[in-house]
Amino acid sequence: MFPLLLFQWFLFLSILLTSATALLNIPRLSPIGPRFLEDPAEVLSEKTSDDLQTFFYNQTLDHFNYKPESYNTFEQRFVISSKHWGGANSNAPILVYFGAEASLDSDLAAVGFLSDNAFRFNALLLYIEHRYYGKSIPFGSRDEALKNGSTRGYFNSAQAIADYAEIIIHVKKSFRAENSPVIVVGGSYGGMLASWFRLKYPHIALGALASSAPVLYFDDITPQDGYYSIVSKDFREASETCYKTIQKSWAEIDEIASKPNGLSILSKKFKTCKPLADSDELKDYLDSMYSGAAQYNKPPTYPVNRVCSGVDGDSGNDTLTKIFAGVFAYRGNRSCYINAPTNVSETKLGWRWQTCSEMVIPIGRGNETMFPPDPFDLNTYVQDCKNSYGVSPRPHWVTTYYGGHSIKLILQRFGSNIIFSNGLKDPYSSGGVLENLSETITAVYTVNGSHCLDILVANKTTDPVWLVAQREVEIKTIEGWINKYYDDLRNQQ
Amino acid sequence: MFPLLLFQWFLFLSILLTSATALLNIPRLSPIGPRFLEDPAEVLSEKTSDDLQTFFYNQTLDHFNYKPESYNTFEQRFVISSKHWGGANSNAPILVYFGAEASLDSDLAAVGFLSDNAFRFNALLLYIEHRYYGKSIPFGSRDEALKNGSTRGYFNSAQAIADYAEIIIHVKKSFRAENSPVIVVGGSYGGMLASWFRLKYPHIALGALASSAPVLYFDDITPQDGYYSIVSKDFREASETCYKTIQKSWAEIDEIASKPNGLSILSKKFKTCKPLADSDELKDYLDSMYSGAAQYNKPPTYPVNRVCSGVDGDSGNDTLTKIFAGVFAYRGNRSCYINAPTNVSETKLGWRWQTCSEMVIPIGRGNETMFPPDPFDLNTYVQDCKNSYGVSPRPHWVTTYYGGHSIKLILQRFGSNIIFSNGLKDPYSSGGVLENLSETITAVYTVNGSHCLDILVANKTTDPVWLVAQREVEIKTIEGWINKYYDDLRNQQ
Numbered sequence: 003m004f005p006l007l008l009f010q011w012f013l014f015l016s017i018l019l020t021s022a023t024a025l026l027n028i029p030r031l032s033p034i035g036p037r038f039l040e041d042p043a044e045v046l047s048e049k050t051s052d053d054l055q056t057f058f059y060n061q062t063l064d065h066f067n068y069k070p071e072s073y074n075t076f077e078q079r080f081v082i083s084s085k086h087w088g089g090a091n092s093n094a095p096i097l098v099y100f101g102a103e104a105s106l107d108s109d110l111a112a113v114g115f116l117s118d119n120a121f122r123f124n125a126l127l128l129y130i131e132h133r134y135y136g137k138s139i140p141f142g143s144r145d146e147a148l149k150n151g152s153t154r155g156y157f158n159s160a161q162a163i164a165d166y167a168e169i170i171i172h173v174k175k176s177f178r179a180e181n182s183p184v185i186v187v188g189g190s191y192g193g194m195l196a197s198w199f200r201l202k203y204p205h206i207a208l209g210a211l212a213s214s215a216p217v218l219y220f221d222d223i224t225p226q227d228g229y230y231s232i233v234s235k236d237f238r239e240a241s242e243t244c245y246k247t248i249q250k251s252w253a254e255i256d257e258i259a260s261k262p263n264g265l266s267i268l269s270k271k272f273k274t275c276k277p278l279a280d281s282d283e284l285k286d287y288l289d290s291m292y293s294g295a296a297q298y299n300k301p302p303t304y305p306v307n308r309v310c311s312g313v314d315g316d317s318g319n320d321t322l323t324k325i326f327a328g329v330f331a332y333r334g335n336r337s338c339y340i341n342a343p344t345n346v347s348e349t350k351l352g353w354r355w356q357t358c359s360e361m362v363i364p365i366g367r368g369n370e371t372m373f374p375p376d377p378f379d380l381n382t383y384v385q386d387c388k389n390s391y392g393v394s395p396r397p398h399w400v401t402t403y404y405g406g407h408s409i410k411l412i413l414q415r416f417g418s419n420i421i422f423s424n425g426l427k428d429p430y431s432s433g434g435v436l437e438n439l440s441e442t443i444t445a446v447y448t449v450n451g452s453h454c455l456d457i458l459v460a461n462k463t464t465d466p467v468w469l470v471a472q473r474e475v476e477i478k479t480i481e482g483w484i485n486k487y488y489d490d491l492r493n494q495q
Numbered sequence: 496m497f498p499l500l501l502f503q504w505f506l507f508l509s510i511l512l513t514s515a516t517a518l519l520n521i522p523r524l525s526p527i528g529p530r531f532l533e534d535p536a537e538v539l540s541e542k543t544s545d546d547l548q549t550f551f552y553n554q555t556l557d558h559f560n561y562k563p564e565s566y567n568t569f570e571q572r573f574v575i576s577s578k579h580w581g582g583a584n585s586n587a588p589i590l591v592y593f594g595a596e597a598s599l600d601s602d603l604a605a606v607g608f609l610s611d612n613a614f615r616f617n618a619l620l621l622y623i624e625h626r627y628y629g630k631s632i633p634f635g636s637r638d639e640a641l642k643n644g645s646t647r648g649y650f651n652s653a654q655a656i657a658d659y660a661e662i663i664i665h666v667k668k669s670f671r672a673e674n675s676p677v678i679v680v681g682g683s684y685g686g687m688l689a690s691w692f693r694l695k696y697p698h699i700a701l702g703a704l705a706s707s708a709p710v711l712y713f714d715d716i717t718p719q720d721g722y723y724s725i726v727s728k729d730f731r732e733a734s735e736t737c738y739k740t741i742q743k744s745w746a747e748i749d750e751i752a753s754k755p756n757g758l759s760i761l762s763k764k765f766k767t768c769k770p771l772a773d774s775d776e777l778k779d780y781l782d783s784m785y786s787g788a789a790q791y792n793k794p795p796t797y798p799v800n801r802v803c804s805g806v807d808g809d810s811g812n813d814t815l816t817k818i819f820a821g822v823f824a825y826r827g828n829r830s831c832y833i834n835a836p837t838n839v840s841e842t843k844l845g846w847r848w849q850t851c852s853e854m855v856i857p858i859g860r861g862n863e864t865m866f867p868p869d870p871f872d873l874n875t876y877v878q879d880c881k882n883s884y885g886v887s888p889r890p891h892w893v894t895t896y897y898g899g900h901s902i903k904l905i906l907q908r909f910g911s912n913i914i915f916s917n918g919l920k921d922p923y924s925s926g927g928v929l930e931n932l933s934e935t936i937t938a939v940y941t942v943n944g945s946h947c948l949d950i951l952v953a954n955k956t957t958d959p960v961w962l963v964a965q966r967e968v969e970i971k972t973i974e975g976w977i978n979k980y981y982d983d984l985r986n987q988q
Contacts, residue, residue: 065896066559068852068886069648155562167895202695204909205898359561393561402660403558405698411987415935415979416697418908442908486908494904 031190031216031363031430032104032349032454053085054110054129059172061133063140063156065164076140079106080169081129083117088124090179093491095484097185098207099129100166100199102192103353105136114459115187115211119477123484126177130169132162132192134352148351151392157352158360160403163199167206183208183487185480189454190214190430191353191361197420198404209419209483211476213457217422219363219433220400223407226378227368228432229293234371236296236306236427244310244328248292249372251325255281258322272326275338287340288325289373291332299427299452302464306427308332358387362397363433410439418442419483421476425451444479448472524683524709524856524923525597525842525947546578547603547622552665554626556633556649558657569633572599572624573662576610581617583672586984588977590678591700592622593659593692595685596846598629607952608680608704612970616977619670623662625655625685627845641844644885650845651853653896656692660699676701676980678973682947683707683923684846684854690913691897702912702976704969706950710915712856712926713893716900719871720861721925726789727864729799729920737803737821741785742865744818748774751815765819768831780833781818782866784825792920792945795957799920801825851880855890856926903932911935912976914969918944937972941965 057080064072088094097116101109106129116127131138134147134157141147148154166186174180186207188196193215200210218224225231238245258264259281268284269277278284295305312331316324329339357363366378380397387395401407422435424447431447438444448455448468456472550573557565581587590609594602599622609620624631627640627650634640641647659679667673679700681689686708693703711717718724731738751757752774761777762770771777788798805824809817822832850856859871873890880888894900915928917940924940931937941948941961949965 064560065892066651066653067557067648068644068651068889070644070886072648073886151561151563155560155565158559158561160559164896171895201697203896203898204694205894205900205902205905393563393566396561399558401698402664403657403696405696407698408987409698411983412698414983415911417910490904490907494901 031353032102054081054083056081058137059169061138061165061168065161065168074140076133076138078133078138078165078169079131079136080173081106081110082173083120083127084177086120086124087126090177090182092124093179093181093183093488094124094126095183095185096126096128096170096174096179097123097187098166098170099127100163100186100188100192100195101130101132101135101138102188102190102195103132103135103356104349106131106138107136112459113187113189113457115213115457115473118460122477123481126173126179126182128170128173130166132195133157133165135348144348144351148355154355154359154391157355159195159198159356159400163195163202166195166199167203170206181491183484185209185211185483187211187457188213188215189457190216191356193422193454194404197422200420201404201417204417208487209421209480211421211423211457211480213423214425214428214430214434214454215422216363216430216433217404217435218406218409219365219430220406221398222364223401224433225368226364226366227371229365229429230367230371230373232427232429232432233293233296234373236299236429237292237310237372240304240306241310241314244313245372247313247321247324248288248328251288251321252285252374254321255285268322271322272329272340273336273338274340275342278341283341288329291329292372293429295332296427296429297453300455300458301466301469305332355391358391358395359393360396360399362395362400364397409435410437413439413443415440420444421446421479423447423456423472423476425453425455427451428453428455442483446472446475446479524846525595546576547574548576549574551630552662554631554658554661558654558661567633569626569631571626571631571658571662572629573666574599574603574622575666576613576620577670579613579617580619583670583675585617586672586674586676586981587617587619588676588678589663589667589672590616590618590620590680591659591663592620593656593679593681593685593688594623594625594628594631595681595683595688596625596628596849597842599624599631600629605952606680606682606950608706608950608966611953615970616974619666619672619675621663621666623659625688626650626658628841637841637844641848647848647852647884650848652688652691652849652893656688656695659688659692660696663699674984676977678702678704678976680704680950681706681708682950683709684849686915686947687897690915693913694897694910697910701980702914702973704914704916704950704973706916707918707921707923707927707947708915709856709923709926710897710928711899711902712858712923713899714891715857716894717926718861719857719859720864722786722858722922723860723864723866725920725922725925726786727866729789729792729922730785730803730865733797733799734803734807737806738865740806740814740817741781741821744781744814745778745867747814748777761815764815765822765833766829766831767833768835771834776834778867781822784822785865786922788825789920789922790946793948793951794943794959794962798825848884851884851888852886853889853892855888855893857890902928903930906932906936908933913937914939914972916940916949916965916969918942918946918948920944921946921948935976939965939968939972 058077059080060075061078063074063076099109099113099116110129120127133140139147140156141153146153170184174182184207186196186199193212194217196210197212197215197217200207237248255268258267265278268281272284295309299306309328309332313324313328316327333339364378367373367376369375384394405412420443422445424431424434424436426447426449428451430453436445436447450468451472455469456476551570552573553568554571556567556569592602592606592609603622613620626633632640633649634646639646663677667675677700679689679692686705687710689703690705690708690710693700730741748761751760758771761774765777788802792799802821802825806817806821809820826832857871860866860869862868877887898905913936915938917924917927917929919940919942921944923946929938929940943961948962949969
């Protein structure tokens with residue numbers, strides 16, 4: 003890259019990161035938590051199968067336009083495992099994982115639903131990376147792709163699922179598997195894509211498993227404080243004292259911060275890597291930590307318990323000492339905490355654009371949580387996005403294109419073969435589908451489950467009974483779809 | 496317009512019209528026939544209701560992109576009649592007509608399904624014009640809009656039905672009719688849009704009446720000679736001698752044309768307005784006349800019979816004299832025939848682009864028709880389109896985005912509330928859905944019906960019993976959808 007371009011890029015990033023602080027706090031929406039939130043033991047148990055083959059598909063840049071530049075293409079990555087496939091002659095199924103707002107690499111290691119069930123289904127496995135992430139970047143490089151409005155414009159969900167349609171058709175042709183049923187699987191944003199794909203492309207996917215997909219967290223369908231209400235509930239259920247300590251900590255942080263020298267007191271108390279520039283830096287960090295712990299509150303260690311064991315374990319009277327004990331319990335022994343320099347991940351960069359254009363998820367903090375109230379304000383949000391990207395979000399487009407309002411009224415007599423799975427400890431479950439919409443569009447949830455837990459790699463020794471049972475319901479349901487399809491196929495031939 | 500631009504425009508048109516002769520012969524796909532094919536009495540019976548109100552919606556240019564220029568807007572026309580509407584309080588239905596490849600004006604006069612049934616349904620009527628037609632033109636003018644690849648690119652069906660989604664939501668909001676069920680109605684290309692809309696936007700339309708929609712005339716789903724087979728069958732059923740005369744006429748035209756002075760002999764025989772430039776001019780005209788007569792073979796006059804009464808009525812032995820007698824019978828007494836100067840209609844201009852980008856309908860002539868064989872050749876087609884427009888068609892996109900292959904296998908367990916109506920005399924019925932796909936996705940056809948006949952203005956004195964019966968089945972079916980919806984609505988409240 004030329005130095006000047008590099009400079010412009012950094013300038014753009016800096017403007018983005020400083021002007022859009024309100025946007026920094028959108029809870030992440032990925033199947034897997036940030037590394038530092040994860041249990042090291044869990045991370046070690048992840049495995050990438052060695053029978054995966056990587057391919058690249060020459061993907062159309064714009065499926066919905068016929069301008070000359072719409073015909074530009076980019077290399078889109080997909081990964082296949084045919085180890086357990088029963089073959090085209092037996093119309094053996096194809097399980098497809100929809101990449102979301104991350105490189106496919108991380109998902110290949112963490113998502114287990116496909117590899118864990120390949121043998122049982124005799125399935126061909128296909129993993130597809132989402133455009134603008136990982137190695138599936140248009141315009142030659144990520145810098146070019148995200149540089150300006152002209153290159154970012156193609157970065158949206160409708161284009162992404164059209165990509166998936168093309169690649170699935172391509173793979174079915176390559177394997178002469180035209181009659182093989184396709185089941186699409188995704189988690190979080192990828193779960194939304196999976197359910198929307200079944201609705202928009204029923205001729206390509208027979209069914210969808212949408213794990214922890216907050217398809218109802220748009221417009222005003224779900225109360226804005228749904229997310230933080232559940233974070234708070236998780237902490238309260240883990241420990242009432244922990245919850246109360248966190249609840250009163252915000253005012254104490256503000257109080258100390260308002261004193262002369264207050265920020266340096268806080269910096270010392272929390273062993274920050276750099277002196278705190280303002281108290282928001284600390285509060286945002288804690289907010290993210292609590293939210294992440296709740297969202298990815300996985301067995302066997304349950305991060306919420308870990309935080310609370312720290313908070314409750316300190317025998318003193320000082321609230322902020324307790325809070326820091328929570329940070330310490332959670333992150334372990336380190337030289338410093340809170341504001342360690344980190345790179346802005348591609349997920350953060352990409353998802354920020356997506357939430358500022360199409361995926362406007364109105365998350366606010368109401369009065370009934372352990373957080374200071376901070377309602378979602380659409381006008382501010384739109385203005386922040388405009389400042390960052392030059393264009394306005396389209397906050398009603400998701401419900402216009404995909405629906406969501408009165409979902410049961412609509413889908414009880416339309417569509418079929420979607421599982422909406424959730425864990426009720428996951429704050430995003432507040433925007434999920436938690437009741438059966440019809441006989442074949444069903445909700446499967448667990449009271450103690452966390453974000454996308456069901457589609458992560460199974461662990462025979464540590465997975466609780468209720469998780470094993472949830473997965474079994476999902477697999478049985480999918481088997482039912484496939485068997486019905488085979489009956490239909492035989493009957494028409 | 497500046498003279499230079501005007502010149503460029505004519506230059507573009509001339510290149511288009513000369514380079515794309517192969518494209519000129521795609522049979523039209525509109526609810527109503529070309530003026531000269533219509534029964535004058537029928538035309539007189541058309542009426543435009545005086546309670547129609549016209550509005551314009553500020554429509555997004557590109558729904559699937561977030562470039563700054565995607566946010567440009569244009570004024571899209573829609574027309575409303577609330578004369579018979581039962582009102583929002585009673586959740587009275589909304590019947591929506593989807594404009595197709597023509598100005599809305601012509602449809603408002605000819606399409607009767609909405610106005611004829613407004614009273615019975617207590618329905619609000621909404622007619623929406625298709626982008627790039629009539630008064631719904633982006634970029635300020637038709638010339639600008641169709642000028643080059645950059646402006647034409649937004650002219651496609653996915654954008655068009657997204658427009659319809661936005662306008663229906665807008666109208667429902669304006670009338671506070673959020674709970675009113677919406678039934679979308681369209682004919683021909685508009686019928687495809689209606690059925691696709693129900694599949695893609697079930698949260699906006701409760702059901703669709705897709706009249707004469709050849710949704711299966713894509714890829715290789717329908718045999719390429721389906722269209723001309725039915726044209727031939729229509730003529731053969733009307734008169735075996737007429738059919739045979741037409742069948743042998745092509746060779747005679749070629750034979751005469753190959754003689755010195757042959758073209759001037761033909762020009763005289765057919766009283767052409769200008770001397771024929773080649774025999775294709777004559778053959779294309781006759782092809783269009785036969786196809787149009789078959790497609791729009793409406794009661795009470797049945798144009799195919801009219802042509803054949805001419806062909807068969809001439810008592811001589813000369814084949815081409817008989818053929819001219821057919822032309823004369825069909826068009827009436829005129830000063831000249833065949834190649835009278837006509838303007839290139841906006842429908843022809845617009846539809847040619849649509850068929851050269853997205854709506855690739857492979858119609859060829861096989862060996863078993865009354866026409867000379869002329870198989871559809873995709874390579875030639877693609878090359879012609881490239882020459883005309885600079886970009887390649889995407890011949891598989893319609894089946895990728897909307898489906899079509901194995902339609903019964905797919906839709907027997909997915910979706911609901913679509914009527915595919917057809918008349919089997921209509922050559923496009925060969926690409927239509929002619930069997931029930933499920934209990935609620937049904938086919939309603941008449942043996943003697945023609946293109947879009949069921950949605951044209953009803954005529955109490957001349958409509959045959961079978962047509963009245965077809966419409967009654969459609970109306971009863973739609974009433975059934977609406978009643979079930981009201982039950983569901985009550986049950987959820």
